[in-house]
Amino acid sequence: MRRAVTVLMVSGSLRAGSTNTALLNTARAVAPRGVDAVLYAGLDHLPHFNPDADQDPLDPGVAQLRAALSQADALLFSTPEYAGALPGSFKNLLDWTVGGGETYGKPAAWLNASGVQSPTGAADAHASLRKVLGYTGVTIVEQACLRIPVARREIGPDGLIASPAIREQLVHALGLIAAQVEEARCTE
Numbered sequence: 001m002r003r004a005v006t007v008l009m010v011s012g013s014l015r016a017g018s019t020n021t022a023l024l025n026t027a028r029a030v031a032p033r034g035v036d037a038v039l040y041a042g043l044d045h046l047p048h049f050n051p052d053a054d055q056d057p058l059d060p061g062v063a064q065l066r067a068a069l070s071q072a073d074a075l076l077f078s079t080p081e082y083a084g085a086l087p088g089s090f091k092n093l094l095d096w097t098v099g100g101g102e103t104y105g106k107p108a109a110w111l112n113a114s115g116v117q118s119p120t121g122a123a124d125a126h127a128s129l130r131k132v133l134g135y136t137g138v139t140i141v142e143q144a145c146l147r148i149p150v151a152r153r154e155i156g157p158d159g160l161i162a163s164p165a166i167r168e169q170l171v172h173a174l175g176l177i178a179a180q181v182e183e184a185r186c187t188e
């Protein structure tokens with residue numbers, strides 16, 4: 001039996017009704033067979049990154065983040081842009097990933113839930129995300145990096161997005177990420 005592919009998903013938004021989080025929750029709901037899509041839920045509890053604190057004993061939130069990254073085969077991000085940049089809390093998480101080494105060599109992709117005109121389409125945040133991920137050693141799965149605009153009205157009371165077109169794109173992205181993991185496994 002094939003081993004499941006675990007994709008750790010991280011939303012860059014802490015907002016309760018976040019379109020980015022809804023996109024990832026929907027990805028979890030529609031994940032193809034053999035893909036275990038897990039949403040990271042600890043963003044709000046990470047301490048501010050401080051290189052002096054990046055040693056044992058680690059803060060429990062940081063230890064939990066690194067354990068989740070270790071267990072993941074691949075990563076999927078979805079983030080808004082705030083004032084022309086990544087949200088501070090999300091950049092803080094990324095800073096904690098740099099020193100740990102758990103992300104090294106893992107396939108990663110990102111989704112962009114912003115529309116092209118809202119107001120900059122989160123272009124700077126995603127350019128920055130690409131740059132920061134360059135320091136974490138991930139392998140970017142370019143074809144799985146998709147803009148999937150989500151309007152707030154599209155999120156149902158269950159927190160999920162019902163749109164078949166959006167769901168199809170999520171399945172596609174997860175499928176590409178999983179294929180990359182499987183390919184790497186074949187060469188192990």
Ligand SMILES: Cc1cc2nc3c(=O)[nH]c(=O)nc-3n(C[C@H](O)[C@H](O)[C@H](O)COP(=O)(O)O)c2cc1C
Nearest residue numbers: 013018019020080081082083084118119120121122
């Ligand atoms: C303080 C603040 C600053 C923002 N700055 C930008 C920006 O620079 N560029 C952009 O495209 N959107 C910007 N936005 C819009 C958010 O990215 C947009 O509302 C997004 O949908 C929020 O994501 P969420 O639904 O996952 O919380 C900003 C929103 C807030 C609250």
